[in-house]
Structures are given as C-alpha cells and as structure tokens.
Amino acid sequence: QVQLLESGGDSVQAGGSLTLSCAASGYSLKSDCIAWFRQVPGKEREEITMIYLAANRTDYAASVKGRFTISQDSSENIVYLQMNSLKPEDTAMYYCAADYRDWICRVRVVGDVYEYKRWGQGTQVTVSS
Secondary structure: OOEEEEEOOOEEEOOOOEEEEEEEEOOOOOOOEEEEEEEOOOOOOEEEEEEEOOOOEEEEOOOOOOOEEEEEEOOOOEEEEEEOOOOHHHOEEEEEEEEOOHHHHOOOOOOOOOOOOEEOOOEEEEEEO
C-alpha cells in the first residue's frame, strides 16, 4: 500500500525547534517532489516548502525562509522538515505531499498551480508563547 506518514509533531515553546518526518512506504520517492503544507482550522492550506529529490532543489515560502529546512534521506525514503526559531503563528497541522510526475517536478515551485498526488494524514505542531 502506497502511503506517506508524517511524524514529529509536538508542542514547543516559541523559539524552539522541531523536526518533522515524512516517510514513504510502498514505493520509492526517488524522483518525486515532496512538499510540506500546513493548515489552521478556518484558514487556507499553505504550502511552505518543497524539494525536487532528483536534483535536491528546494524552494521556500517567505513565511518560513531562513527558519525551516527541507531535506531528504534517500536511503531511508524519508523527507525531513527542520523547523527552527518557531513562532506561535507556526501552529498548524502539517502535511507532506508527493508528486511522482518527474516532468512536472522539474519545474515546480512553492505555490504553483500543480496539484500534489499523494498526501499524508498530518502531524500537529503547537507553538506556545
């Protein structure tokens, strides 16, 4: 069964750090592009970062640039989101999503028009002030 599973969500104080994991099972991420989204109830889902795995090319939303880092561990089939200098406004449910269409992944950037094809169930991050 093909699935993405997020983990690592927790409650932290402002200024703290967390690392989220997105593990793929049932298939190899290899040439996929993986994105992290977040959503607060009542608000639109926000794409915050993406990585094109074959080229290790990354992109970030302005809201997290310089604080968050997306990376891959290809041997473990996992993509990580390192989150530093966390703020209360980072509180959200965080989702990873995958697109296996290499020809689209080559040109993807954060906030583009293409949909992601596979989604995880989400992991909650809560940042208190």
